Amino acid sequence: MKKQAEKGKITALYERLSHDDERAGESVSIENQKRILEDYARKNGFTNIRHFTDDGVRGTTFKRPGLDAMLDEIRAGNVATVIIKDQSRIGRDVVEVGLLKRTFDEYHVRFIAANDNLDTANGFDIMSIFRDVINEWYVADTSRKIKTVFKSRMEKGLRCSRSVCYGYLASKEDKHEWIIDEEAAAIVRRIFHSVLAGESIASISRAFRAEQIPIPSEHWKRIGAPVRAAKYADPYAWSVTTISSILKRPEYMGRKILGKTVCENYKTKSTRKTAPEEQYVFDGAIPAIVDEETWHTVQRLRETVRRAPKRKAAPNRLTGLLYCADCGAKLTHRYNLVQGKWIEDAFICSNYRKLTRDCSMHHIPTQKIEAAILAAIQRVSWYVQNNEAEFIERVREASDLRQEETVKECKQRLSKAQRRHKELDGLVKKLYEGNATGKIPDKHFTRLLTEYDEEQAGLEAAIGEWQEQLDTWNADRLNTDKFIELAKRYTDFTELTTPMLNEFIEKIIVHEGKGSGNDRRQRIDIYLNFIGAFEVPAHIVTPMEAEEQRRQQEEQAEKEAHSQGLAKSAGATEALKAADPMKWVGLMNACKAQAEEIIRYELIYV
Template sequence: MGHFPCFSRRFPLRLFVWSSDDERAGESVSIENQKRILEDYARKNGFTNIRHFTDNGIRGTTFKRPGLDAMLEEIRAGNVATVIIKDQSRIGRDVVEVGLLKRTFDEYHVRFIAANDNLDTANGFDIMSIFRDVINEWYVADTSRKIKTVFKSRMEKGLRCSGSVCYGYRASKEEKGEWIIDEEAAAVVRRIFQSVLAGETIASIAKALRAEKIPIPSEHWKRTGEPVRAAKYADPYAWSATTIGYILKRPEYTGRKVLGKTVCENYKTKSTRKTTPEEQHVFEGAIPAIVDEETWRTVQKIRETVRRAPKRQNAPNRLTGLLYCADCGSKLTHRYNLVQGKWIEDAFVCSGYRQLTHDCTIHYIPTAKIEAAILAVIQRVSWYVRHNEKEFTERVREASDQNQEKTVKECKQKISKAQKRHKELEGLVKKLYEGNATGKIPDKHFTRLLNEYDEEQTELETSIAEWQRQIENWNADRLKTDQFIQLVKRYTDFSELTTPMLNEFIEKVVVHEGEGRGNDRRQRIDIYLNFIGAFEVPEYIVTPAEVEEQRRQHEEQAAKEARSKELAKARYEKRKAEKREFTARKKAGLLTPEELEAEENRLAHNREWQKEWREKRKASEPEKPPKQKSIKELMAVEKTGADLTPEETERLAAYRRKKADQQRARREGKKSDQPKRKVS
C-alpha cells in the first residue's frame, strides 16, 4: 500500500475495534482492553474525534459484520481519515478479504494503523504485513484442524461433541454427556411412531397433536427448563410435518448413539455436509431406547414409499408400496375411479403397464381380494405358530438353510479367492515400486500399472465387503424366527386386517398375471412375511378360521343360489302372467294397432327363425342310408325274374335257411311227442 497522509484535522477520525473473545454477558474483557489501548495510542499520537466500531463475539473469518459494514459506509461517505486497530488479526484472518479491505482504504485515502504490529501506511509499504496476514489465516486453519482432530478422537470413544439433546430425552445431571428418557416427550414420540404404523399421514398426526394442545419440542424444553434451540415461535402447539418427519428419522430412538452426522467442510464459510454411514460413529445400545428396532425400521420402510390419497378418499391406500409385479419387478399402482358413473373401481395394476420405457401386462387385482388373501395367510401362519411352535421353528430354519447354505458357501469361497488375489497385488505393487526406483520400469508404465492394480484392489475390497455382508445377513436371518414368534404373540385378534398388522407382518406381496376370465379367473400371489419370507404352512393343516371361512362361503353360496332361484321363479311367474293377460286381451280384440303390428312382427320373426333352424339342423344331420327292402319285397322281385344284388340274395338265402331249420325243429318235436307202438 502507498503512503497516506493523515487527514485528522480535515476529517473526523474513526477508530475500529474487533474481537471474538467473549466469555461473559455484554462486552468482553478483550474489547474493553482494546478500547483502552487504542485510546491511549490515539492520545499519545495526537488523534482526536474518536469513534469506536465494535464487533463482539464474531469469527475473524467472517466479513459480514455490523461494525465493519458501518465503518465501510463511513469510509465511502468520506468521513474517515484514519483507521486504527490493535493488531492486524483484529480486522480479519483471511488473506484475500483483508487485502480487499486494504485496497478500499487505499482507494479512499484512509490511513491504516495496526498499533502493536508497528504498521502505519503513512510510513509506506510494509511487506511484513502480508506475512502477518498469512500467519493470521494459518492460525485459524491450524486451530480448525486441531478442533476437528479433538472432535474425531472424542467421537471415536463415544463421547459427544455437542450439547444438543434429541426430543424425548434430556441431559443427565449425574453423568455428563449421557441422555435419559423424558417420559412426557417420549410418550409423544411413541404415539407418532404408532400413528404411522396405523396408516395415518404426517399431516393428520400434526393436526391431531395441534388439536390436543401438545407443546412442540421448543415449547416443551422451555417449560421443563432445558436449552431451547428455536427461541422464536408464534404458536407453542404448531406441530409441522417437518418436525414430525425429523423425529421419525432419528435413529437415536432405538438406543443407537450416532456421532459425526455432519462435518464442517470449510472453516471460513462454516459450510457443513451430511456424512455417509461409513464416516459416522455408531454405538448400539448406548442410550435408552424409546421405540424398538423393528418398529423404527417398519416406519422407515413406510415413509420411503410416496403415497397419494385418491380424489374421493382422505387417506392413501394402505397397500401402496407393498405390492410388486412378478414379471417386471415394478410396484403396483392403486386405481380408484368411478367407472361409467355406476361402480367404483378399487384395484391395483402394474406401474409399468402401457409405459413408453417398458410395457408390462396389467396384473390387475382388486384391493378386496388381495386384502382377503393377506389376512388368510396371516391367520394361517399365526395359528400354526401358536399351536406348533417347535415344528414351525424347525421348518423355517430348515428352509433357510436349504435356500442359503449353498450361497453362503459360494460367498466364503469367493472371499478366500479375493483375499488371496488382494495379497498378490500388494506384492506386485511393492515390486513395481522397486522396478521404478531402479529404472527398470519407466514412469509411464509405472503410473499405468499402478492405477490398474489400485483399481483392481478397490474392486476386490468392495466385493469382499458385500460378500461378508451377505454372510452376516444369513446368520442374522437364522435368529429372526424368534422375532416373528414374538410378533405373533403380541396379537390376540386376527379376525380383521388392521393397518398396524399389515405393516408389521408383511414385507412384500408379489402379484402374477391372472389367467382366465370371470369366475374362472385364477391369479397367483406370493406373500412374503417379515423375518421368515414366503413361508408355507403344511397342506394337511386346517385352521379353525379356514373351517369357519369355508362354512361361511358355503352358506353364502347356498343363499346366493336360493336367491337366484327365487328371482328366476319370480321372473317366470311375471312373464307367464303378462302372457296370459296379453292372450286374453288378444282374444277379446282389445289390442292397440301398435300392439297388433308388434305381435305380427314377432310371429313372423319366430316363423322365419324356426324355418332357418330346421334347415340348419337338416343340413347338419348326416345323410341316412337307403332303406333296405323287406323279405317279402325281395321274394316279389325274385318272382318277377329281376336280378338281386349279392347282399339281397344272401339275405333271402339266410331267411330260407332259417325257416327250414325252424320247420325241421318243429317236425322233430312232434315226432318225439308221439307214443311208441308195441309190436305183437
C-alpha cells in the same frame, strides 16, 4: 510523532473478538482492546476518537456491523486514521485484508497496528504481508486441530454438540449423555404408531393442534430446557416438516450417529451432509423410544407416496405393497363411487395401457386380496405358535445362505481374498521402491501397477459381497426370532388391521388371473417381513380354516335343502294344476293380489 493530517476527522479505533479468541482470556477481550487503543491514541496525540466494535465475529468473515459502519465513514471522507491492536483484529484472510488496505489507501486513511509497529505513515512495511499470511495460517491450523479433536471424540462415541433431539434430555451428570423425556417420548411413540396405523402426517399434525399439544420448542421452554427456535407464533402449531424430521431420526431406535455434517471451508464455515460411510454409528448407545422394527417399517411406509382418492379421507392401506409379477411395477388402486356405493374397488398394474411400457391388467379386487392376506397371516401365526421348532427349521432351510457348507465356503473365500489383498499392498510398496531405485523401469512399473490396482479393485468388490452375504446369514437367523416375537403378539384375530398389515407384510407379487367368473384363478405371492415368502405345509389345517370349512359346508347344506324344498313345491303345484285347474288359477290370482298389496304398501311407506 506525526499527528492527524486533517483537523475534525475521526480517529477510528476498531476492536474485534471472535468466540475462538475468547479462549485466550482477558488479553484479547473487547475491554482490553479498547484500553490499549485509547492509551495509544492519547500518548500519540490522536483526538476525536470513536470506537467501532465487532463482538463474537470470526476473522474470516468480512460482513461485520462494526467494520461496515467504519467503512461507511471512510468512504464518506470522515476518517483520518484507523488504529487496531494488531493486524489479526482487522481479519484473518490475506485477500480480504489486502482489499481493506487498498480501500484505506484510496481514501488516504492512515492505518496503524499498535502491537505490530505497523504505521502506513512510515511507508511500506514488507513484514505486514507476512503477518497477514501468518494470521490466516493460524485460522487454518486452528480449524485443523479442532477437526482432529472432534474426530477423536466421535471415534470414541463422544458427542461434539450439546443439542438434544425431541424426546430426550441431557443428563445432569453428563451433558453429553441422553436420558428419555417421558412426556415428549410419549408423543414421539404416538407419531410412529399413528403412521403405522395408516394415518397421514397432515392428519397427525391436525390432531396435535386440536388437542393443543405443545410443539418441541414450547415443550422445552415449559420444562426449562434450552430452546432452539426462540421465536414462534403458535405454541401448538405442529407442522408437517416437524413431524417428518422426527420420523427420520434414527436416534429414536437407540442409534447414536456422529459426524452427520462436516465443515467444508474454515473461512465461510459452509457445511455438507456426510455420506453414511463417513459417519460414526453406535447402536444401542442411546435409550430407545421405539423399537427397531417399528422404525424401519415406518421408513418403508414413508417411501411410498399415498394420495387419498376423491371423496375419501385416506388412501387405500394396500398402496405401495402390491407389485406386478410381469413388469415389476407397483399396482394402482382403482375406484369408482356411484351414489355413495363402490362399484369397483380393485388394484391394477400401473403400466397397464401405458404408451411407454404396456402390461396386462393384473386386476385383483381389494376385498379378495385383503381376505388372502388375513388368511395367510392367520395360518403362519398359528403354525409359529404351535410348531415353533419346525417353523425355525423350515425357514433356515429355505435359503442356501443358511446352509453350513455354503457359509463355510463363503468364509474361506473371504479369508483368501483378504490375504491376497494384503499381499498386493506389500507388492505395490516394493514396486514403488524398485522404481525409485531404478531397478524397475517406468514402463514395467506402470503396467504392473495397473494390474495390481485392477486385481485389488476386484478383490475389494468380492470381499464386500461375501461379507454382505455372511452378514445377511447372521441377520436372517436374528430375523427369524423377530418374526416369532411378532407372531406371538397376535394370538387371536379375525380381521386385518392396518398396523398388522404393515408389521407383517413386506410386499405382495400379483400374477395375471386366468379364467373368468367362478372359474377365475389368480396367483399371489405374499412376502412376510423378516422371513420373505413362506408357505405352511399343505397338510396342516388350522382351527380357523377348519371353522371356515364347517361354515361353508353348512351354507352348502342349506342351499341344497332350499333347492330340494323348491323342487317339492314346484312338484306339488304341477300336481294341483293337473288335478284341479280352476283351483290352481284361483291360488295364482290370490298370490298375485297379495304381491301387489305388498308393493303398494312399500311405495306408500317410502
